[in-house]
Every structure is written in C-alpha cells, then in structure tokens.
Amino acid sequence: xxxxxxxxxxxxxxxxxxxxxxxxxxxxxxxxxxxxxxxxxxxxxxxxxxxxxxxxxxxxxxxxxxxxxxxxxxxxxxxxxxxxxxxxxxxxxxxxxxxxxxxxxxxxxxxxxxxxxxxxxxxxxxxxxxxxxxxxxxxxxxxxxxxxxxxxxxxxxxxxxxxxxxxxxxxxxxxxxxxxxxxxxxxxxxxxxxxxxxxxxxxxxxxxxxxxxxxxxxx
Amino acid sequence: xxxxxxxxxxxxxxxxxxxxxxxxxxxxxxxxxxxxxxxxxxxxxxxxxxxxxxxxxxxxxxxxxxxxxxxxxxxxxxxxxxxxxxxxxxxxxxxxxxxxxxxxxxxxxxxxxxxxxxxxxxxxxxxxxxxxxxxxxxxxxxxxxxxxxxxxxxxxxxxxxxxxxxxxxxxxxxxxxxxxxxxxxxxxxxxxxxxxxxxxxxxxxxxxxxxxxxxxxxxxxxxxxxxxxxxxxxxxxxxxxxxxxxxxxxxxxxxxxxxxxxxxxxxxxxxxxxx
Numbered sequence: 001x002x003x004x005x006x007x008x009x010x011x012x013x014x015x016x017x018x019x020x021x022x023x024x025x026x027x028x029x030x031x032x033x034x035x036x037x038x039x040x041x042x043x044x045x046x047x048x049x050x051x052x053x054x055x056x057x058x059x060x061x062x063x064x065x066x067x068x069x070x071x072x073x074x075x076x077x078x079x080x081x082x083x084x085x086x087x088x089x090x091x092x093x094x095x096x097x098x099x100x101x102x103x104x105x106x107x108x109x110x111x112x113x114x115x116x117x118x119x120x121x122x123x124x125x126x127x128x129x130x131x132x133x134x135x136x137x138x139x140x141x142x143x144x145x146x147x148x149x150x151x152x153x154x155x156x157x158x159x160x161x162x163x164x165x166x167x168x169x170x171x172x173x174x175x176x177x178x179x180x181x182x183x184x185x186x187x188x189x190x191x192x193x194x195x196x197x198x199x200x201x202x203x204x205x206x207x208x209x210x211x212x213x214x215x216x217x218x219x
Numbered sequence: 220x221x222x223x224x225x226x227x228x229x230x231x232x233x234x235x236x237x238x239x240x241x242x243x244x245x246x247x248x249x250x251x252x253x254x255x256x257x258x259x260x261x262x263x264x265x266x267x268x269x270x271x272x273x274x275x276x277x278x279x280x281x282x283x284x285x286x287x288x289x290x291x292x293x294x295x296x297x298x299x300x301x302x303x304x305x306x307x308x309x310x311x312x313x314x315x316x317x318x319x320x321x322x323x324x325x326x327x328x329x330x331x332x333x334x335x336x337x338x339x340x341x342x343x344x345x346x347x348x349x350x351x352x353x354x355x356x357x358x359x360x361x362x363x364x365x366x367x368x369x370x371x372x373x374x375x376x377x378x379x380x381x382x383x384x385x386x387x388x389x390x391x392x393x394x395x396x397x398x399x400x401x402x403x404x405x406x407x408x409x410x411x412x413x414x415x416x417x418x419x420x421x422x423x424x425x426x427x428x429x430x431x432x433x434x435x436x437x438x439x440x441x442x443x444x445x446x447x448x449x450x451x452x453x454x455x456x457x458x459x460x461x462x463x464x465x466x467x468x469x470x471x472x473x474x475x476x477x478x479x480x481x482x483x484x485x486x487x488x489x490x491x492x493x494x
Contacts, residue, residue, distance in 0.1 A: 051294040058293045067282075076291050083293050088303050156278050175279035200240035203272050210275065217274040 035098035043090045050090075054083055057099065061106045067172045068110045070161065078113055082106035104187040107169060114165045152216045159209035167202030174199055231264040239265050243272035321486040328479030335472025342468075 035056070041049035061082060066075040082105045093101055160168055166188075173184045174195075184195045210217070235258070241247050242255035259266045295303070 047295060047297060047300050050300075054294045080291075080293050083295065084299070084303055087295060087300065152278055153282055156275070156282060160279075171279060175276060176282055196241070196244070196246055197237075200237055200244060200246075203243070203275055204236055204240050206275050206279075207268065207271050210271075214271055214274075217271070217278050 032097060032099075039090065039093060039098055042087075043093075050087055053098070053102075057102050058083070060099075061102060064103065064172070064177055065106055065110050067160070067176060068107070068165070068169055069114060074113060074117075075110075078110045079106060081113070082109040085109060100183065100187060104189075107173075107187055111165060111169070148216065155210060155213045155216055156206070159206045162209055163202050163205045167198045167205060170195055170198035171202045171206075231262050234258055234262060234265055236265075236268065239269050240272055243269050243276065321482050325479045325482030325486060328475045329483065330479070332472045332474070332476025332479055335468055335475065339469040339472060 035053065038049045038053045038056075042053065058079060061079045062075055065078045065082075066072055069075050069078060082102065085105050086102055089105075160171070163171075169188065170184060173179045173187065174181070179187070181192050181195050185192045188195065190198075207214070238247070238251065238255045239259060242252065242259065247255055259269050
C-alpha cells in the first residue's frame, strides 16, 4: 500500500520546494510525464516512441477533428497531416502539455484544409446522415426517446455544419471536448474574449438555423 | 395605436443578443449580469432566446462521440519519417524556417530588394534622361536615334539616318533606283509601307532628306530586309547595352526580394503549422 503511486505523489507534494515546482508539476500527471518521456525519446530519433504517442492520441484527435470537417476522410487526412507536422516540428515543442500541443496542431491542420477546400464544398457531414449510430440501450431505451435523441443530434450536427469554421471549432472544443476558454484560446491562438465571442455568436447562429426545429430541444 | 406585440418586437430588435448569449453561457457578472437578467425578464423573446441557447448548449454537450474508430493507423513508417526529416539543402531550408531570425531576415532582405529595385529603376530613368539630352557615341547611335525619333527629334534622326541606312545604296543601288517609283507610292502612305514598319515611329518625324533612303529600302524586295534587320539588331544591341548598365543592382535586388519573400512564406507556414 505504501508503494502505491498515488501515495508516492502525495508524500512528495508535502515538502514542495519552489525550485522543484516545475518538475513536480510535470510529475504530478502520469499521462503528461509519459508523454514528455516519449516526446524526448522521439526527439532523439526514436520513431517507436513517437508512434507510441500516435497510438495514444490518434483516436482522440480523430474524434475532435471529425466534428470540425465535413467527412471522415478529411478528418483522417487532417489527423495524418497533424502527426506529420508534429514529427517535423518535434524540436519546436516548448514544454507544457503534449496533448494540447497535438490538439493545437490538429486544429490548425483542420482549419488549413477547410480553408483550402472552401471553394470546393463537398457533401456536408455525411456521417451525420449515418443511421448506424444508436444510443446505448439502458434506462432511456424508450423508442420515442431514442428517436427524439437521434433526430436532435442530426439536426444539431446539420446546423453545426453551416456555421463558420471558427465558431464550430470553438463550440466543439468547449461544449463537446470540455476545454475551458483559456485552453481554447491557447489552442486556436486567439484571445480569451475572441473565444467567448465565437462561442456566443456560434450558439446564436445555431439557434437561427434551428429556429423551426427548436421543439426538439425544448423540454 | 400599435399593437402591444409590435411594440415589443421593435424593442427586441434593439436588444443586445450577445448579452443574452453571454448570460446563457454563464459568462456575465456584476452589472452586465443584472442588465442581462433585466432584459430577459422584460422581453419575452429575449427570455425565449436565453432558454433556447441553454438547451442548445446542453444538446451540444450530449452529442455522442463517433462510434467507429478511425479505421486507419496513423503511425509513421520509417520511410515517412525519413522523408519528414529531409537531408541536405532541404534540411538547411527547414532549419532556416525554424530559427527566430527567419522573419527579421526575410523582412530585411525583402526591404533591401524593394529599395534596390526602386533605386535601380530611378537610376535607369535618370540615365535614360541624360542620354536623351546628351549626344551618344556611334556605337549606341542607332538606339539613341530611334528613341529620339519617337519623341520626334527630327534633327537627330536626320543626322543618324544616313549612317544607319548607309548599307542600302551600297548593297543594291541599282535595285533601289529601279524600284524607286514603286516605293515612292509605298512611302506616300505613312505607316503602311516597309519604311513604316522599319521606322514606324519615324513616319511623321523623319525629315524629307532621309525619305529617299527609306524609299530605297522599301522598294528593294530582295535587299530591303537587310537594312531592316540591321536596324533592328542595332536597336536591340542598344537596349542591351543600356540594360547591362543597370542590371547588376536590379538583379541583386530581385534575388534579395525573392529570398526575403521565401523566408517570410517559410516563417508564415511554420507559424500556421504550429499555431
């Protein structure tokens, strides 16, 4: 019991010294510590270490990007490009959260691809038409509730597809991914006020798009 | 008297919807919050908007994640890794884009390039202006003559024309004299004959003294091209000599501008990549 990692961290936190603040902060989060170790090894040329990072984050990045771009193929391309970019720029990592760094690169890749394809609009969000997804069965397995939920998500995703890229990215990062304003500001490279403004304007735009279907969301 | 709902609708149009959105997001405090609450309390549409925004935010949070995985492995192969870490000059270029000096260096080079091009162009204009006002050596005489002919400097044109056209009578004086009447009619129509083609800009400016020679050129079908070619080559040689006088500064400036812009693009791309 005394050897458990949690206890080790708790014991180490007590005699906290100012000069140890940075290293202790990193060591506090085992995921971040693992990421930093892998990143350091990757910087030294260990491709396997980088690929371990890829395995850790590819699903997360894909789940994030697939909500920002019109289809899954584009999302795959964005994620692949993000990992390429991360590998090219390993030495540019300045510390902090590897996860945030990767997310930032992926968001930028998605934005770039979206801007590049602006003049060639494709079918919007085909996975939103995907009927294969069904809510998990449980207490809410009532068919009416299930149908209502599915319909609501489809309407919401369709509306999300029509707002601007910046607004969509901010809303997805805030509402879906659960990042706070400051993290989103860091990731997207804009000010805190801009993040808030994008989220507010994006929600107002969603409400405009969903004006005739708001009964799905009320009650 | 307007209906009550019309009055309220007009009022709502003037309401700050961003304030309601901020209230729905829970981002307001203090007087802003009080103002927003008062607005939603007094306006039914603002109140409905607030409720809708809260409902939309809740629905967005409950959107399920994509149930299917990527179906794709994003791990890098050794070949991809090698291509992403280029060697040789590509690495040099990439490392150039990585340094903090890239943007300042790019700006400096681009500025130098633009300034050099401006100075080079101005000096070229100055040189051209001085050459137009001063007599030129015989080697550049053809070009100078033509340029002056453009502005209608008849005296210079008349002085230079016999030199330029001197080979014509020597080459085929007989043919020229035999065909002279025919050519005279061609020369009589300014801008349409061979003389107009060879000295197109000199149609109005060439004085009568040089006209017979031009007529001679136009009239000899087999030999007429020779002086025309000579004149053309003389003209181009004159332009080339003038371009040689200003090209080093302009070339260096253009190269600096291109490199500077390339460095700026490199720095910009890198910023975009990393956010």
